[in-house]
Amino acid sequence: MAAYPPLNSLRAFEASIRLNSFSLAAEELNVTPGAVGQQIKKLEDWLGMELFTRSVRQVRPTADGLDYAARIGPALRQIVDASQQVRGRSDRSVRVVMPPSFAAKWFSRRMARFLIDYPTTSLHVGSQSQMIDFNRDPVDIAVRYFDGCDDSLETVLLYRGRAAAYCAPSYRDHMGVAKPSDLVRATLLNDILHAWWPEWLGAYAGVSAADVSTITQIEIDQTSMAIEAAIHGQGVVLANPLLTEEDIAEGKLVHLFPEQVLTVPFGYYLVHPKNRALRGQVKLFRDWLLAEAQELASD
Amino acid sequence: MAAYPPLNSLRAFEASIRLNSFSLAAEELNVTPGAVGQQIKKLEDWLGMELFTRSVRQVRPTADGLDYAARIGPALRQIVDASQQVRGRSDRSVRVVMPPSFAAKWFSRRMARFLIDYPTTSLHVGSQSQMIDFNRDPVDIAVRYFDGCDDSLETVLLYRGRAAAYCAPSYRDHMGVAKPSDLVRATLLNDILHAWWPEWLGAYAGVSAADVSTITQIEIDQTSMAIEAAIHGQGVVLANPLLTEEDIAEGKLVHLFPEQVLTVPFGYYLVHPKNRALRGQVKLFRDWLLAEAQELASD
């Protein structure tokens, strides 16, 4: 299965087609004309066809040659472009991925500071909730919401997972929610990723798991949408205090029972592959992010 | 301007990323693992970045490596595909280009015969009126309507250019066209490429160039459209008898003055570059086409 043509010959071929001359191509490639001729011949032998017709003092591409050039030209250009780009940036860039809710509610407000402190860094932020695979996706470092157990990863806890109850102020007043057990009359917004209502109600309202299911619930598969729904008076959401900071400050949400915050066995972890040397800027970013998280955790 | 990465290294790199192992890549490439390692290192040195992190007993791609792989992968695949295709067909294919009118009116009816006689041949027919450049377009041979003078080309006259007058039978009867000079009352369909009305009328109707311009004319830039217009009773067209064969046979057109056919200094020529060895199938095609033309010319 010798699927590849002699790749180095393609360089000589491309230049020869473009310049219509082995000599000029040789000049461009800083070799002798003979070398180009030999490369072309090798390619012709491999392909089993003539790419140029040789007449005296000049070569001219055959139809086959032109056809082949048209097919491989773009590919070669792509290789050159990709190599240039990769060679250029890289050291100055950091690729990070995090859950959408974390990106929207926590990271977005702090990102600008990083870029100001490290102006030469180019930051590529991806947001997705499914776990990325460092062996398949071009990502340097990630924030992941999980239990922190993964042998292949270096993990640092940013924030322990917590579940606190939030709703719109008007919703609280309208429903007359004053103590945890009042929630049996409310609508529970149940975010799949933070589905801790049974535990929360069990711990703070003395509601059994069976009774929980009798309460009106809305399932929402995106954390930020669940919070958004709470803001719009659709019910009460269990969320990590991290994610509601801003909405609380703006008065859109109220924290219903500040004393009743459930600690859950999940957390926001900063993760990167074990044994992978972090490039300079990635390390900077990591340290910065840890410091930012520390600051808030000390509140 | 060393724009190209070491191309051969890309093979080893691609396989290593795909298989996540230098050893497996080496196996696939039929070399020793050491060779792969050296190739990868060479590429890393050229790019100035780590593509894999080496831990004991295993390598793992870095984010940069995955990114680079994603960029060059498609390009490599394109090169392989193009090479396979080109290698495969080629000898059995013929690429020919001809004017649209010739393709539609003359060639299309004969093409099938060629494919039946030479069933293994794959024929790529292009039709365009502008002159193709054998040094830029992947074309083996062409039919060109011109004066036959081009030092860089081998030319064989297929048909001398002729200008004969045609119109729909109904149009002839309705306009009462009986002799050439009656055409001063008709509408002349003037095809840019065969604009011989002044010469024709001068030779056969004794009409001066100045008087020709007083006759109603419609300019049409495509020969087959001019003929089509004549079929639909829009006027009288000057065309090469070659192109009207079928329409005459079907009674859609009539040849107005069979004795008055102007020979013009153009013609349909079969052309291919001088000094370009014609591949087997192209030669066959050329001979077949010449024979077909001969047959008709002897009528």
Place this chain on the structure above:
DNA sequence: TTCAATGAAATAGAAAAGCTATATCATGGC
């Protein structure tokens, strides 16, 4: 017409690249 200049082919030998073989090493499974 002659004659130098041109651009490619052919070939031998030098240089470079690439591969193998081997030794070494750290780890994970038995």
Place this chain on the structure above:
DNA sequence: GCCATGATATAGCTTTTCTATTTCATTGAA
């Protein structure tokens, strides 16, 4: 604890690739 594994490192060998030269047929200028 020991062996198998899959990487690295290095030296030396093989193959590839390039250069240097000669040869050749033609073009274009004198």
